[in-house]
Amino acid sequence: MAFARKEEFAQKEIDLADFAKALAHPARIAILTALAEKRECICGDLVVDLPLAQSTVSQHLKILKDVGLIKGTIDGPRSRYCIDWKVFEKYRSQFGLWAEKMTKFRQDLCC
Amino acid sequence: MAFARKEEFAQKEIDLADFAKALAHPARIAILTALAEKRECICGDLVVDLPLAQSTVSQHLKILKDVGLIKGTIDGPRSRYCIDWKVFEKYRSQFGLWAEKMTKFRQDLCC
């Protein structure tokens, strides 16, 4: 972005935003859901299920992999992906704590 | 994006992605946190706290407002914003249910 001011925020805010950004596309939500339900998936399976080209799916997988939410292994000619639950739970808990803290301040009086 | 294929996904996936996108910048995380803690904020207060120009803060506020997470009222020469808790809780619960369902399938055997 123009001039990246993101570094000037608190690390906690950056982490939450990174997690959110990884989830900020329905295809990636769908991919994560599929990986959870099937426990593991080869790329081709996902391509069939999603309304996207193979290269685009691969790109979304890379985004999820870069943020650590999934990991992949090579299995013969194909790639096998699955969720890295430790990372998923780390982010989920981080978000949960933030949201909980948010609602502690809740007051419906304003505006 | 190139050709918006997002409409071809399930509504639940789109909703979750929209929520995530709204949170996908540390400035917006910071804004929401500040609004919760102070219960209400005028735009100027936020501009002071954030390392961003006034117009940029206003832009982030608009994004949060468009997705419904905050609402604003005019108060004399300034704008007063606060969190729309009904919407916040709706999204939070939606995400919580999704994450919970995800972890139900958790198995650490793969990869």
Add this chain to the structure above:
DNA sequence: ATCGTATATCGTGCTTATACGATAATAACA
């Protein structure tokens, strides 16, 4: 009426995201 303050919006430049086809790379198999 004029001035000052606060905020939203416009215009602009740059970066990132999304999507695809084409190609490269890798491995199983004939």
Add this chain to the structure above:
DNA sequence: TGTTATTATCGTATAAGCACGATATACGAT
């Protein structure tokens, strides 16, 4: 070795996001 199947990467085009300054707007105060 050559072929096929699967996936990643490259190149490219378009859209969206981010950031800013400048300007417009709205209101209160002088």
